[in-house]
Amino acid sequence: MAQVRRLPQSLATNTTLFSVLAVFGIGAYCARSHLLPRVHAESNEPPAMFSGFGFTTLRLQSVKVVNHNTKRLVFEFPDPNARGGLSLTSALLTFSRPKGRWLPVLRPYTPISDLNQQGSLELMVKHYPNGKASTHIHSLVPGDTLTFLTPLKGYSWVPNQHPQIYAIAGGAGITPIYQLIRGILDNPNDKTKINLVFGVNSEQDLLLREELEEYKRRFPGRFDYVYTVSQLEGETGGLKKGYVTEELLKTVATDRGDAKVFVCGPPAMETSLIGNRGTKGILDRLGFEKEQVYKF
Numbered sequence: 001m002a003q004v005r006r007l008p009q010s011l012a013t014n015t016t017l018f019s020v021l022a023v024f025g026i027g028a029y030c031a032r033s034h035l036l037p038r039v040h041a042e043s044n045e046p047p048a049m050f051s052g053f054g055f056t057t058l059r060l061q062s063v064k065v066v067n068h069n070t071k072r073l074v075f076e077f078p079d080p081n082a083r084g085g086l087s088l089t090s091a092l093l094t095f096s097r098p099k100g101r102w103l104p105v106l107r108p109y110t111p112i113s114d115l116n117q118q119g120s121l122e123l124m125v126k127h128y129p130n131g132k133a134s135t136h137i138h139s140l141v142p143g144d145t146l147t148f149l150t151p152l153k154g155y156s157w158v159p160n161q162h163p164q165i166y167a168i169a170g171g172a173g174i175t176p177i178y179q180l181i182r183g184i185l186d187n188p189n190d191k192t193k194i195n196l197v198f199g200v201n202s203e204q205d206l207l208l209r210e211e212l213e214e215y216k217r218r219f220p221g222r223f224d225y226v227y228t229v230s231q232l233e234g235e236t237g238g239l240k241k242g243y244v245t246e247e248l249l250k251t252v253a254t255d256r257g258d259a260k261v262f263v264c265g266p267p268a269m270e271t272s273l274i275g276n277r278g279t280k281g282i283l284d285r286l287g288f289e290k291e292q293v294y295k296f
């Protein structure tokens, strides 16, 4: 992915506010760092780590290098029974103090682990040269900590509301799309069909490939994907070459009536799909209504 996903304007404004609050210190919230997950002692429910605004500092348990610019990082909860408590689809706003910077940096990242998983969560983070948060996160080693400020809700998914979804991801934009895919397929009561179109620069950027393959194997007829690689070298091995084009989507998105479309990728890809200031995007030209399309 050649570009950085930006926070929506509303979030960016909030982020500034959060920064100011953070700089002046909100003792009450800081005191919650390292505290046990928020839960009433008498509840039988596993405690939820992220139930609202407040600092939560988690220890990094393990790091796995995925490719030339991406790592998977597992953060452990202080209580091994605790769950994240995030709803499908959510991201977490991280709060970090990169080396040499006085002001904190706030950036959202999307857990790729099962949202009901107890004891830990996993992030997948792409590193941008000179990227403030991603450089800091990539510098962490097991035993270090990362602070989270608040969950950010994305699309409120309702099982079976649509018979079919089309998920279109570009590069590291696969993370929210993957969270949605696994949330749907891991729910035995949800029968939604899913077709993924995943566009990347090179084959090594096909993140979560094994996981997606496994879902395809487990859910034949319900989950399928097309990978398209812009800089494809040598054998194609079932991969398409190029960008996510109208021609490609026409062959995948054949059931347009009640379908919902999810999009997450670099700005250029999102603009070509959704359009910009009066110009129609590919999805519009294919007959999708505005309300059918959700951009993370």
Ligand SMILES: Cc1cc2nc3c(=O)[nH]c(=O)nc-3n(C[C@H](O)[C@H](O)[C@H](O)COP(=O)(O)OP(=O)(O)OC[C@H]3O[C@@H](n4cnc5c(N)ncnc54)[C@H](O)[C@@H]3O)c2cc1C
Binding pocket: 001, 002, 003, 004, 005, 006, 007, 008, 091, 105, 107, 108, 109, 110, 111, 123, 124, 125, 126, 127, 128, 129, 130, 131, 132, 133, 134, 135, 152, 172, 175, 176, 296
């Ligand atoms: C809801 C949401 C969820 C997200 N989830 C994830 C996630 O799960 N995983 C993930 O990795 N990201 C995710 N992101 C993106 C993430 O929040 C950050 O925007 C990203 O990590 C860059 O932040 P940074 O502080 O490292 O870079 P910044 O300091 O913000 O700046 C990056 C700057 O680096 C420069 N740059 C340097 N090299 C490059 C390059 N190769 N390409 C483009 N620009 C370059 C650009 O000029 C750019 O302005 C998500 C974003 C949103 C909005």
